[in-house]
Amino acid sequence: MNKIKLIISREYLTRVKKKSFLLTTLLVPLVMVGFYAAIIAISLKGSDEKQQIAVIDESKIFDKEIHSTDKSISFLIIKNETEQSFIKKYKQQGFQALLAIAPANQSDTSSSSKIKFVLHSESSASLTTMNAIENIINNTLRTKELIANGIDPVAFDNIEKQIRLENIIDTKDGSKKSIAGISYAVSFACGILIYMMMIFYGTQVMRGVTEEKTNRIAEVVVSSVKPFQLMMGKIIGIGAVGLTQFAIWLVLLFMMQIAIPFIFPDLMQQANNAAINNQENAVMIADIMQGISSLPLTKIILSFLFYFLGGYLTYASLFAAVGSVVSEDQQEAQQLVFPILMPIILGFVIMTKAINDPNSSLAVFGSIFPLTSPIVMMGRITYDFPVWQLALSMILLVGCFLFFTWITGKIYRIGILMYGKKPSWKEMIKWAFAK
Secondary structure (H helix, E strand, C coil): CHHHHHHHHHHHHHHHCCHHHHHHHHHHHHHHHHHHHHHHHHHHHCCCCCEEEEEEECCCCCCCCCCCCCCCEEEEECCCCCHHHHCCCCCCCCCCEEEEEEECCCCCCCCHHHEEEEEEECCCCCHHHHHHHHHHHHHHHHHHHHHHCCCCHHHHHHHHCCCCCCEEEEECCEEEEECHHHHHHHHHHHHHHHHHHHHHHHHHHHHHHHHHHHCCHHHHHCCCCCHHHHHHHHHHHHHHHHHHHHHHHHHHHHHHHHHHHHHCHHHHHHHHHHHHHCHHHHHHHHHHHHHHHCCCHHHHHHHHHHHHHHHHHHHHHHHHHHHHHCCCCHHHHHHHHHHHHHHHHHHHHHHHHHHHCCCCHHHHHHHHCCCCHHHHHHHHCCCCCCHHHHHHHHHHHHHHHHHHHHHHHHHHHHHCCCCCCCCCHHHHHHHHHCC
């Protein structure tokens, strides 16, 4: 046991002291917070360029001034001009575009299908501009059609309004409001983190074993410790590096989240003003906070730690076995790693289905099957499902880890000292079950 502790300590300290570890650990939260601040700034800033569009309305659709909800676009109706006469003038008079509206058939202008809409500009108009103009025209035509049919547009809008369906979670401690989007986002984030970390740190284990074998360090080490002890030390040591890095990321992100109002006071003031002025934004922010508070955060955090450890230990032992049987040829490693990656990829695919339908038979199977459960179960963790499914999933994952560790340990002890020959899967299976 002391020898395993020494190997764990060596693997852990060697990687933690590397400059690449420090840079990655510090830069990832900074980049994430930077993107977060940039997105907020861009969304609040809006467009700097104000577009003024001239309108020649020969069909008399617009009776008065045109009011745009988009503050970056303004319209001005031009009188005593035609489309052809004003095409060469609009740019000189400071307009960015010319909207010409004329009846396609002079005998019938009652239907929008009989009206021709053309936007003249010196370059292609942006999608935002086109959508804004189309929305204004469609709303104006819709209002005219309602009035022509004796329908009050305001009363029609009140009838047409969409409802907001609230999801209330009833618990012993009271009722909490749930937001489906928050549950979906948290489930997907947990699943994708497990997916990425298993592949990343599992590959680290394989590369570490391959480097020691290539440099002949393993020959010296196994003279003092058993191959199984060496394998377990490397797996646990590198796994501890992953947990340390993840814990530092959480602490840094939390600290930066608190520091953002002090670092960017103007930005946060703009965000608060936008939320106050826009009732929909204020309601959305309140819903998000309520949705987060309704999540079982303790269950999510504990489950994440368990499934990260269980999934990592299970797959890291397989990656270590592959690293022990290959040498410098990376193509050999890729061929042997592909069957190991298939269950991980399958788990990610099932997780995307489980998030939308957490109680489907596929989701239940994926969350219990030990090779896919670390990813799929995190996709279901924010939803309610029977406790026995969680317990069975954990028991099977632990059993799978112990079984694969025993199997890969036998492969590792032979492969770590074999050079020059590429073993086949048949030979590796013989090593695994040989007495």
